Amino acid sequence: xxxxxxxxxxxxxxxxxxxxxxRLEDLSLMRQLLADAxxxxxxxxxxxxxxxxxEGQGVTAFAMLAESHISIHSWPEHGFLALDVFMCGSxxxxxxxxxxxxxxxxxxxxxxxxxxxxxxxxxxx
Amino acid sequence: xxxxxxxxxxxxxxxxxxxxxxRLEDLSLMRQLLADAxxxxxxxxxxxxxxxxxEGQGVTAFAMLAESHISIHSWPEHGFLALDVFMCGSxxxxxxxxxxxxxxxxxxxxxxxxxxxxxxxxxxx
Numbered sequence: 001x002x003x004x005x006x007x008x009x010x011x012x013x014x015x016x017x018x019x020x021x022x023r024l025e026d027l028s029l030m031r032q033l034l035a036d037a038x039x040x041x042x043x044x045x046x047x048x049x050x051x052x053x054x055e056g057q058g059v060t061a062f063a064m065l066a067e068s069h070i071s072i073h074s075w076p077e078h079g080f081l082a083l084d085v086f087m088c089g090s091x092x093x094x095x096x097x098x099x100x101x102x103x104x105x106x107x108x109x110x111x112x113x114x115x116x117x118x119x120x121x122x123x124x125x
Numbered sequence: 126x127x128x129x130x131x132x133x134x135x136x137x138x139x140x141x142x143x144x145x146x147x148r149l150e151d152l153s154l155m156r157q158l159l160a161d162a163x164x165x166x167x168x169x170x171x172x173x174x175x176x177x178x179x180e181g182q183g184v185t186a187f188a189m190l191a192e193s194h195i196s197i198h199s200w201p202e203h204g205f206l207a208l209d210v211f212m213c214g215s216x217x218x219x220x221x222x223x224x225x226x227x228x229x230x231x232x233x234x235x236x237x238x239x240x241x242x243x244x245x246x247x248x249x250x
Contacts, residue, residue: 005200006207008135014245046176051189060194062187064176068198069187073213075130082131082243084209088198114241118207120139 004117006068006088009095013081013102015109023105024074024081027052027059033105034063034070037098043067043087070098081106086118129242131193131213134220138206138227140234148230149199149206152177152184158230159188159195162223168192168212195223206231211243 015021023029027050038045043065050061058074068086075081085098092115103111140146148154152175163170168190175186183199193211200206210223217240228236 005203005205006198008207010133010241010243012243012245046185047174049172049174049187049189051171053191060171060189062174062189062194062196064174064185064187066178068185068207069196071187071194071196071211073131073193073211078130078245080130080245082133082193082211084211086196086198086207086209116135116239118135118137120137120203120205 004119006086006118007092007095008084008086008116008118009092009099009113010116011083011099011111011113013083013106013109013111015079015106017079017108020106020108021076021079024058024076024079025052025056027061029105030059030061030072030074033101034061034072037070037085037101038063038065040097040101041085041087041094129244131211131243132215132217132220133209133211133241133243134224134238135241136208136224136236136238138208138231138234138236140204140231142204142233145231145233146201146204149183149201149204150177150181152186154230155184155186155197155199158226159186159197162195162210162226163188163190165222165226166210166212166215166219168215
């Protein structure tokens, strides 16, 4: 059976809840969620970098994994979080566990997700 | 006209050329290409992080941008580079300029690319 080098989950997450929107400004929380998501997925986290763009504004943060990465970018003013979970040598189920960490912190959010196989160009099954 | 918050280019890049495969091991080169790609796309680079997995092995590197991120993961043994360019407040043409930087360093490579619009769930035009 064909197994790609990596699976890449792309999730566009939106909340209309005021408390959850505030969470999208909280770099410390977002860093913790990245660490928890890496743990949940069974990944080895090499480091986490984060940046907050200013009071009331969004954050960008990135967990570098031995298995690739998890990244987030937030726009609290729109209640929007863009999440990517890219893991090699893993399974799409592991990636779902990483997504679940963010979903549990934003329980009313709507999530639009797709999973992309990352691999050689033109490789066939 | 609908304009998404961000465009996200996903490029799976493969080379069969021995010299180009060696480039995929070179963290210093990959960091430079990330910086050049950010410049080419007109992005503001906040920082670049990189990790090399060992002699003859791949690298992971990430440019954190004011406009989101550029990430790479390489597998030199497969001649494979996974590139992501995610930029908000920009255009798909700017993203193509970032891809062109990597393409010029791997001139014989085949590139399988797609561009995903990142935005609110359920937003309509």
